[in-house]
Amino acid sequence: MSADTKQNLITQNTITIDGQEIPFQAGQTIMDAALAAGVYIPHLCHRQGLTPHGSCKLCVVDIASRSASSHNSNRRLQAKFAVDADSRSASACTMPAVAGQQISNNTPALNEVRKTITQMLFIEGNHICPSCEKCGDCTLQAMAYHLGMLDGHFPQFFQHREVDASHPTIMLDRDRCILCELCVRASREVDGKNVFAIAGRGINAHLVVNSASGKLVDSDLETSDMAAHICPVGAILIKEHGYEVPIGQRTFDLHQVSEIGLEKIILTKARQPDE
């Protein structure tokens, strides 16, 4: 077996993330492959099983070369020229894995960009954690901890968006919505209901309810729906179930956001907060 063929076998259907070789199956995104291999790429709007969305941009990675060939001479050429020139940033959740991709993920530069994105999310809404029922169970907050965010850096927008408390068991605080569309997708793709949508343009984009009145009470959203529990922040809340978990036992008191497979724990906890 020549050196070239051997190289071919190794790089076939693998990508490299921070120097670690990771296998992937055709059709998988970089995010899919990374999560399957136990490699954490920060994300807020991604959820396994739902159509990728690409809005939060936290999963941004640098791809040194999408066309890195297994051919040795070519590789040498690329090492010489391509590292910076060919490097591009992409969302890992929407970018298909392609054999030979050299991906940077957990780097100080990318984490700094991610921190800035998280700060933008914090100042854009009214994220007053001390008064939020989702505090300690909030993925956005846990992400900010993970990235070492100390402050919002930018001026607060102090948005004023409508609270919808019309539904008997579920409420909507749009001030905390990060437009991840997890509820939109969960409702359409899992619950088969189409309760939510995003309307408006630019900074005025906001979560709307697909009912004639626009009110949650007139939708067919039920407490048992995935859409009622999937919200990663405190925007969709189950009424009368706030502050049930003692401080110290909340999801992110016990777990790091970077743990793989945490989504299941979060969802279970959201459905049965006392467990």
Place this chain on the structure above:
Amino acid sequence: MSKIRIATTSLAGCFGCHMSFLDMDERLVALLEHVEFNRSPFTDIKHCGPCDIGLIEGGVCNVENVHVLREFRDNCKILIAVGACAINGGVPAMRNHFNLRECLEEAYVNGVGVVNPQIPNDVELPLLLDKVHPIHDVVRVDYYLPGCPPSADAFLNILGDLLAGKEPSLPNNLLHYD
């Protein structure tokens, strides 16, 4: 060696951050061998003199807050925004959802049990700003100590780093916003 001078104040704060500072309990004794307090709710000093470190609790909600904050910035080499309110306005900033007149009328005119309803307007009283602001909207801030309130350990950590001449860093287990 002369002691490090620290000034503290509470603007639109609840004094919870100061209480949390005092939560360092007997460790305060050791700290006081290295620091002395200038203007602070802990002392009787009326105006901030030249200081090494200023700890600011609370957001900015009225004109007096602005004056005090500027006095601290002018006199403190290092200004630290302490707690959620100083950092992003905190819970008091929830009044930014309402206009100021609505808030004042609810409290002083239409409130239940109000006698002689009128919005206070004596010149002695500082006027409220139309919005509650984080302190970095008004002055430059050097460091942020998050939490509502930050723990005594977090205070010790940031002061320890500064006393040691190091760039402050907050370990992950002390980082929280609630």
